[in-house]
Amino acid sequence: MWTKIFPKNEGTVDRVIRIVLGLGLLAIAFFGPKTPLGYIGVIPLLTGLIGSCPLYRLVGLRTCPVDAKA
Numbered sequence: 248m249w250t251k252i253f254p255k256n257e258g259t260v261d262r263v264i265r266i267v268l269g270l271g272l273l274a275i276a277f278f279g280p281k282t283p284l285g286y287i288g289v290i291p292l293l294t295g296l297i298g299s300c301p302l303y304r305l306v307g308l309r310t311c312p313v314d315a316k317a
Contacts, residue, residue, distance in 0.1 A: 253299035258310035265295030 257265070272288025279285070294300045303309065 253297055254304065255298045255311055256303045256309045257294070257298050257300055258312065261310040262295045262298055265291040269293070269295060 269288040269290070269292025272285050273292065274285070274288075275282060276285025276288070298311075
């Protein structure tokens, strides 16, 4: 069921970049200048952990390799 809602469309490098960026932005919210703008890091962190980006789906972009079954 989750694969229909959140199809995998992010490659490994894309996911790692999103997770690192998300953690970095959240660190700004908690340890840096403590600005609420850092909470925007939740978005790249979650999309990186899930492996699916809704914006990629709307645009029709995929950074993950195509499955051999398809």
